Amino acid sequence: MFAPCPCFAAASRGRTAARIAPRPAKRPAKASKPSPQRIDVHHHIVPPAYKALGPARDFVATWTPEMALEDMDKAGTATAITCIYAGSALAGHPEARRVARECNDYAAQLGRDYPGRFGMFATLPFPDVEGCLAEIEYAFDVLEADGVYTQTSYGRQYLGDPAFAPVWEELNRRKSIVFAHPHTPEVCEDLIPGVPGPIIEYGTDTTRAIASLVFSGTASRLPDLRFIFCHAGGTMPFIIERFTRLAKRKDHAEKLPKGVLHELKRFYYECAQAAHPGAMSSLLQLVKVSQILFGTDFPYRTAGDIAGGLAKCGFDDKALQAIHRGNALRLFPRFR
């Protein structure tokens, strides 16, 4: 494994630097460790209002809050910040406002039923901007949501699309957290027989959304928005050189007064489905450990799965604790 890059992992000179040690140095997990009190920022729930929109895969259809709690307890997850398990059925649905509201009421109730165990990313009726603004007000002011959930794209509109600007401006005003979850764009469905969309297309759509936010100038214009991108940033870290090269173009450079790396390094990246050295070695060359968050993608993956994967990535104990809990606590202090 490569040593950390001093430029990318900006805190290189000192104590907070990410130390990805060469493999032989990694220590076996100790059985007697105290619970890591993980905070899972990528955790799906199945609100009845959304499920009613269409058929779901079997293990989603049978989801209950108890299933979620059982998995959390098993792996030492203290709190999960929840989001709906899919968003595409909602996008453009004639009753999207109602369904989003019911999903949010459901998630908030879950938080009240199990105090301290569940936070929520509010569902918004994208691409209906007026509806989004109304739901933002309700979700934050009435339900005290921890942030909002969005898809990486809606049809051909990516997150930096000018049409969405009022939503981001309002969220920036609220210094909100935005959890951007990938999906498979329609034009990329069923490209390869036997290879489902999430395998390749999810990662790419996250990368497109990041590019959209950065190169449209949205990210630099709204510095109080805190974006969390799934799966270690999709594929963005791996193709970083494309981003840095593109940022030199005059039209882009004008919108990035602090440079493209400044924006990419201030985003947050959760590690569900990416808790393996192939992704983490790369992500860590780009961002500090402080930007990496624990996420599971439950019920598609388990907390034990992801925690086990992270343990094999060569992080030291301090870095692991920051990823498991400390970094998320700074974003969601109410779970302290």
Add this chain to the structure above:
Amino acid sequence: VIAGCPCCLSPRATARAPLARSRKAPARRKARGNDSGRIDVHHHFLTPDYLAAAGPLYDSPGTNSLRSQWTPQVSLDSMDEGGVRTSIVSLSSPGVWFGEPALRRRLARECNEYAARMAADHPGRFGFFAALPLPDIDASLAEIEYSFDTLHSDGVGLLTNLDGRYLGDPVFRPVLDELERRKAVVYTHPTPLEATRNLQPGIPASAIEFGTDTTRTIASLVFTGTAARTPNVRYIFSHAGGTLPFLVERFTRLARRPGVPPLPRPVLFELRRFYYEVAQAANRVALASLAELVPASRMLFGTDFPYRTAREMADGLKKCDFTPTERSAIDRGNAAKLFPRFKGA
């Protein structure tokens, strides 16, 4: 001292990364003297006929004006400047995938003969990956025969998809079977899925779509069993594998998923026998990930000339944590095994 990252592109930033494993430092100094003899497996050429036919298709915002002024000498100058002894040339996207079938056949033949002439005119400096007029199978088989047996091509250059069909698609089977029979080198170059070409204003397809299309064609080759069926084909994927190394866990998990037909050989076996060239990915962020997947013996030097230069990629590689032995294998040794005719070049 803060060492330089290729992305920060501080030109003279040093390779003396304070956090790099210290045992490498002395050897690195020695290796700096050996800045020549590279073999570039990702190097584009253009012919006047090709440009005339593909002109508007070949244009995309932000690309280098060099493409309209290219001559073999332009390549040689850049190769000399970047310590490249030999370039294996190929067409970039869209290859000959446009126009009428007759035009594709004519352009493939004309480009292959042009490349063969470059190789003859500049001994040891150029090899080539033959273009094929796919999806016309008979014409492609004929072009394989001609380019290998008469023009002595070093392999074939395929696009990652043709009209949304990836390389594991049954339509390509006879061609890959013939390439297997010949134990050929198959170089793949990304091309965007047509529907994703203009997804976002100001973001050319090469920035994001190229990488993902390489990953798609790797998935297609592996999960259709095509890779296992063509064990003697030496596949080279561009740009460090597109995005594959970053997503590798998705691949290994898919193979274990209930209901997915078992593959003859494990996914990782296939992924680890492929070759990956480093153009536009010769930086620590990408290669740290690639190095988790494959040993340096599966990495090849590539530049994507004329869009990028050998000097840029060589400097990028120097900033990565490879031992001098590994770097020399990436620069030349691994490719010399694939293309033995350039061993003494």
